[in-house]
Amino acid sequence: MKVSLDRSCLERRQVWVYAAAIVVGLALGSRASGAGTVAEALVWPALGLLLYATFLQVPLLDLATAWRDRRFTLAVVVGNFVIMPLVVWGMVPVLPDDPGVRLGVLLVLLVPCTDWFISFTQMAGGDVSRAIAVTPVNLVLQLMLLPLYLVVMAREEVTGLVTVDAVASALGVVALPLIAAALTEKWLDVRQRRHVVRERWAWAAVPLLATVVFLIATAQVDAVLGALDVLPFVSPVFVAFLLAAALAAKALAVAFTLPVTQARTLAFSLGTRNSFLVLPLAISLPQGYEVAAVVVVMQSLVELLGMIVFVWLVPIAYRRRSTGTPRR
Structure with missing residues (x-):
């Protein structure tokens, strides 16, 4: 029997790929012995390649496109940068006292996804074109607002952690791929036939993230094993976030009278987080905060399992003509 492997098949099974890694x-x-040292040296270039593959799927040079549908974009912005940060802030008191754990949770939950939420949107019959159009807005706003969120919600955790070396390392591994x-996008736009390059790099996202996760587990084995007693307390927080995202998306879809396909897209935008972007920040934290990177990886696994439920549930929650008549 011939087995056909396409990108959507790989993406649907990615959680098991990461667990194996x-x-x-x-x-x-x-x-x-010595594997951890080698893995620690390789994780930064692997992260750079992962971020490059991720950013290449974002229409970075076409920010204006999102504002052609101001109602949908406004719903996404309000949900991702007002409602969900308030939800996360409300979760802070129930987080474990470990500053590395708290910082890891805040880092990963405060930034919306700019990549795989598009694939899940497509699987659930959402509006893929609008999902693509809004990603540059999400990327720009999260880069601008994340420092403000952290200062407000985690002043004690971040005080004294911001050093020149840490900031330079984290910004370098984000800015250079960006x-x-x-x-590359500018080069691709010169000729239509070059767009196949973007498609090939889209295939690389899952293997690259698996590689990064493998390297982190190898380099931070003590931190991972030491965090096992904390993860059962953190995982319910990630599940609660997904539930809150689903409820917030439903409320916003009604408030903005979004068409069904846009409402489905909004649900995935609010439910998915940008773990790729914050991994460099978590890894660059000083000694004693290694668990932050483990928390970020753990959130990705919980989220991916949650997306399996979302892909089934969202089309049921947003049936045709269930959110009202769309405005023209």
Whole structure:
């Protein structure tokens, strides 16, 4: 029997790919002396490639497109940058006292996804064109607002952590792929036939993230094993976030009288987070905060399992003509 593997098939099974990468990484880090040092050196270039592949799927040079549908874009902005941050702020008191855990949770939950939420939107019959159009807005706003959110919600955790070296490392691994992706996009737009390059890089996202997760597990095996007693308390927070995102999306869809396909897109935008972007920030934290990166990876796994439910539930919650008559 012939087995056909396409990108959507790979993306639907990615959570098991990442889980396997973690198990293999922990085994290697525990048994092979020196593997952790090598993995720690390789994680930064792997992250750079992952971010480049991610940013290349975002129409970085076409911010104006999103504002052609101001109602949908406004719903996304209000949901991602007002309502969901308030939800996260309300969760802060129930987080464990460990500053690394708290900072990891805040980092990953405060920034909306700019990549795989598009794939899940497509699986659930959402509006893919609007999902693509709004991603540059989400990316720009999260880069601007994340420092403000952290100062307001985690002043004690971030005080003294911001050093020149840490900021330079984190910004470098984000800024360089971002600039490279923007230049590549400009090069791609010159000739239509070059767009196949973007499609090929889209295939690389899952293997690259699996590689990053493997390297983190190998390099931070002690932190991962030490966090096992904390993760059961953090996972319910991530599940609660998904539930809150679903409710917020439903309320906003009604408030903005969004068409069904746009309402489905909004649900995935609010429910998915940009773990790729914050991983460099989590990894660059000083010694004693290694668990922050583990928390970010854990959130990705919980989110991916949650998206399996979302892909089934969202089309039921947003049936045709269920959110009212769309305005013209």
